[in-house]
Amino acid sequence: MLLLNKEDIKKVFTMKDAIEADKKAYQSFCENDAIVPIRTNIGTERAGESMLFMPGYVKSLESAGVKIVSVFPENAKKGKPVVPATVILMDATTGEVISILDGTYITRVRTGAASGAAIDLLAKKDSKIGALIGTGGQAPAQLEAMLAARDFEEVRVYSRNKEKREKFAEDMNAELKSYGTKIIASQSSEEAISDADVIVLATTSQVPVIDGNLVKNGALISGVGSYMPNMHEIDEISIKRSSKIFCDSVDAVLEEAGCIITPLKKGIITKESLNKELGDVVSGKIPGRESDDEIIIFKSVGIGVQDVVTAKMIYDRAVEKNIGTNWE
Helix, strand or coil: CCCCCCHHHHHCCCCCHHHHHHHHHHHHHCCCCCCCCCEEEEEEEEEEECCEEEEEEEEECCCEEEEEEEEEEHHHHCCCCCCCCCEEEECCCCCEEEEEHHHHHHHHHHHHHHHHHHHHCCCCCCCCCEEECCCCCCCCHHHHHHHHHCCCCCCCECCCCCCHHHHHHHHHHHHCCHCEEEEEEEHHHHHHCCCCCCCEECCCCCCCCHHHHHCCCCCEEEECCCCCCCCCCCHHHHHHHHEEECCHHHHHHHHHCCHHHHHHHCCCCCCHHHCCEHHHHHCCCCCCCCCCCCCCECCCCCCCCHHHHHHHHHHHHEEEEEEEECCC
16 A cells, blocks of 8 residues: 655646646546545534545546545644545555545645636636635645646735735745746735636635626636535626536535525526536537637536546556555
């Protein structure tokens, strides 16, 4: 069994690799190449704490796995990750566990890559200005995925805390300087999204964080933050103005994403208008962007097959390059 920590993974796996892994995962999901049972959520006696078990199986890769991811808010006071995770990868031809991987890092990268995959498939080819709303734990991976998917001249970042957004922009300019993109801290959400070709939302806000009236024609909005029915980071005006709304999983989004559930209940959109999954764009079954004027929305809540495909790609690379710790 191969043990792979964060540093091991970074030696063999890039954000561009993660984007390709997510595209493969979405395609497998849509082509019934994957089995993804509903995740199991076990709470503790303390409010706000939960332990989630997310299994998946990908037939074409002969691989299965389970991600164990927890939400423990008090961990921040202990200097530990608030959302720790571990991925267990199995050989589906023998049923044996072949690798245990740092799931916290995999979650961060594959979730960032979800926006990267959407940008690669749905954003205008000549996109030059990006906007990122939210500078929390998921933001660095979202930003890198944006830069890996398009050659942006600048990306504007915004969060409500002035010090945090300015520090984030400073850190990311240093960390991601190889991409040659200018990262700018904006004074408002309105300033950030003005003329933006791609807008990525990575918040858990219960109220919209953008004004759809300011979204330019031809923009792509990728919403990856809101994952519960009471969360609404995408505003209803953007929903109304959009030509197409794609999901990672329509069923999962209709179960979890308030950004979509609420407009659906209000009759602003219909379930039929949501019957579009990104995996079908990957496979060529349905078109993605058909015009430079279309406003397109991608809504993701995450599906377990992403973890299995990502873990398998990492494992194969690690074996090939003799990276990691073998545990007999």
